[in-house]
Amino acid sequence: MKNKILKVHPQDNVIVALTNLVAGETVQLGTETYVVLEDVSAKHKFATEDLQIGDEVTMYGVLVGKAQTPIFRGGLISTANLKHAAGTYQLGEQRSNWPAPQVNGFRERSFQGYHRADGKVGTANYWIVIPLVFCENRNLEVLREALVDDLGYGRKHSYRRQTRELVSLLRAGKSVEDILHADLDVETATFAKNDRLFPNVDGVKFLTHDGGCGGTRQDAQALCGLLAGYIVHPNVAGATVLSLGCQNAQVAMLKEEIAKRDPQLAKPLYVLEQQTVGTESALISEALKMTFAGLMQANQITRQPAPISKICLGLECGGSDGFSGISANPTVGYTSDLLVTLGGSVILSEFPELCGVEQELCDRCVDPPTAQRFSELMYTYNERAKAVGSGFDMNPSPGNIKDGLITDAIKSAGAAKKGGTSPVTAVLDYPEMVNKPGLNLLCTPGNDVESTTAEVGSGANVVVFTTGLGTPTGNPIAPVIKIATNTALARRMPDIIDFNTGSIIEGDETIEEAGKRLLEYVIAVASGEIEVAAVRHGQDDFIPWKRGVSL
Template identity: 65%
Template sequence: MIKDKKTYLQIHPEDNVLVALQDLPKGTLIEWKNNNFHLLQDVAAKHKFTISPLDQDAEVYMYGVLVGKVNCALETGALISTENLRHAADDFKLSKRRTDWIKPDVSSFLAKTFNGFHRSNGSVGTANYWLVIPLVFCENRNVLTLKTAFEEKLGYKVRANDYTTEVDELIRLYQSGADINQIIAQDLSSSATRASDHRLFENVDGIKFLNHEMGCGGTRMDSDALCGLLAGYITHPNVAGATILSLGCQHAQASILQAEIAKRDPKFDKPLYIFEQQKEGTEKELMQKAVKATFAGMMEANKCMRQPASLDKLCIGLECGGSDGFSGISANPALGYLSDILVALGGSVILAEFPELCGVEQELSDRCVDEETADKFMELMRVYNAKAEADGSGFYMNPSPGNIRDGLITDAIKSAGAAKKGGTSPVTAVIDYPELANKPGLNLLCTPGNDVESTTAEVAAGANIVLFTTGLGTPTGNPITPVIKLSTNTKTFEKMPDIIDINCGTIIEGEESIQEAAHRILDYVIEVASGEVVPKAVLLGQDDFIPWRRGVSL
């Protein structure tokens, strides 16, 4: 843990590099145990430097695991960079179970509850939405037509990102004779923002319209997976019911969707209206039936009201995007401690993004509750990486330019920090996309590292809250599950307050411990789950939804 203000940090006792917590100029004296030395180059905050000489091809360790090998001999105090470090990670195999763990003190949360929407199958939603979904991309236009018809009239149109008043101002300037330079120089910060309209259905948080580019023309595996994903959304505790638009001739048949729904919820009893355009005939006939059914469904959804629920009804998806060199030492371990708290309370957490678990496979497989679960995890990791390499890539190519610029210069460094979100509890289940996470405890879900694809999948697996850490800043959200954004550093939090909810830079600055931050975050989660606080992604209408085509996506 970081509690006192420091300028550099050794994350794990076995690490042979230190992390700069602030910009350190060349020549800075590093007082490290009995070995004092000076930095040979400037080291920017979030980057790493050596604490002893390293021969060519020597191994570099962070978080106690192998994260790379050096390309050339390095002296003590040398900056670690993409020029002198290449990706490397330890192999993994079936080994001894290590499921013993030290449970955190949860006494302060035992009596706490959240106010959620109780469903007949025992699940509890943190929100109450109606869905309108196309089974195939051919119906996207009709879904958007329904959006135009319903959203504003029912009071759900998001005004926070409505820039019509800014456009009105520019039209006024143009009509008054302004030139291009005057238009560009115009200050629009004072443009008025219209308030949100009053909701017709007070107990319904929104009506969400999902568009996608799948359902036909691809492989049957893709369309079947799409039906599984959509079934995950329809049966989700945050969803009251759904209107489905089908063309009729596509691969993603309504019968497949209904079978997937039954697989996830055998006693499914939510309102579900399916309309097939090739059966209905004219577009007008289709749309009028869909409008009437959707309105009737929302009347039924409005009857459901928030009631107290214990914290074991929370299922939290763990996500990171726009990660930086502080992710693995501030926000991610704070989520890890929160994850352990929730598991100890009987709740569920989902750790996904398999390309970002490269290098920590051994630890996670050892934490699996049985050999069958460990085997499933290792096989999914091997198959996924092999597929990526066959397509000319591999997990080693995962870090983005932004990751690299801010200190994550190999996939193993990025992965070792990303895995900290999963805490220390045993792995109770390994889930392949787009399956349901229906076991309490830590669930590993096979998804890409792509932020939106992974978040989309976590919600389909049952996450009724998503905690999303970011070092560089990302606006990602989800249509039906509140996504809470946490910054790894104070600079990003202060620069992007419109998209980030919680600052974990306080850990880097020594203002609070990881455990204290976790408690603060969980208190905020309870407020969001109760509908008392609305996260920034929800306020902005950040309804990102991208189904994963089961190919190479890092």
């Protein structure tokens, strides 16, 4: 640890503790010396000057809160003395010049991907099975049971042996204490790619959900748009769709949404309606035959070289901490800038976590209509939240607050770093598709799974996901690269962390160096050379967003 403290921006009047500081400790940054008045845990902040009630607190160079009580120089910033506040914003002139980073060594690079008829390239090759309504979820589970294990896509880690051991201990007359202290084995099965019946297919994924009926017609339309995004997604070879028949989310609605995204859909799409087919056995038999036939077609596709510009990178964070905006998020931001320079696409979402940085993002939009759309979506979303007694200021979770993100503006200013510095080329409303290279802003909640689900539905074929506390979030069809903000987390949860940026906090690596290292990692994942933890564990999180209030 080369430094104990960090001032993120020259205009800030708070300083971040990079390690635990004790009351009375003297710390130095440049020519300034500070005496810490109380214990300050790593990731938390202290004031650089005396603050009175109502004084503005600035971090990342933007307003992040206002003092609720007097705060003395060296005093801890906490929820007891700071309340969320964010700066106002207005449409202004768009910035025309962007100093793109040097991409020497990457410009001629490629990845091994699955080429689709529409010109897009997948980083994986899945068959998906989709219910148009929650009533079909049970039939999907029947299909999963019938297909997955026999085709070689079962779980690599099973705990059934542990259950058998516990049953044996019970029958042997062991006590509750014996059971609690038993040393149990984990059964590990290896499913090599070449052992699969369809070695060129990465899996069959079942996208169960609780929508499709009972909500508003707008909910049904949005769900069909999201599902259409998954069907046309470059990581998907084809789909089996199960419909009940009477639900709001009709087959015609789904096909309409597919046509918006890919009018000449060339991949196999099989649709079955239970109320037309009749019995469950007839439905399942037809679905099995269709899915098996689809897998035969999908298996004919192999990885071929593709330019890096065909990567569409989803930018996500979850379980964030006070280091997120200092290490992992800026790293992702630099990687984003590299990819944009190379002609690729990136998606920054989680609109509740852009509160306070609206002015910067508006100024980065390529033209006034794009900035206007972003402004309108942010305003409408926040007003909807306020109407039900909430608001963007309610976004930070207890875990965020405990680890230093005590206001939404602090969280947002750090979260926005994932978007780098490139121009905003498009603003999308959920569940629209990405159709322009560059930085795309996508309106989604801050909820990890809802947002990741949406990014992939909009076209992300790889997702980078930063976390300071540890979260296992994944996606059924796109690899989700989990990035730790600190080395302690990477060591504590190595089973879910793929990439560590704690080296930045420790002073061993710059953001630019980590960003280049991350792009190399992304290319390897996109090529199928590295299997990320979420894929290994079958972490297939999928939650469509109903356009109500979700922060």
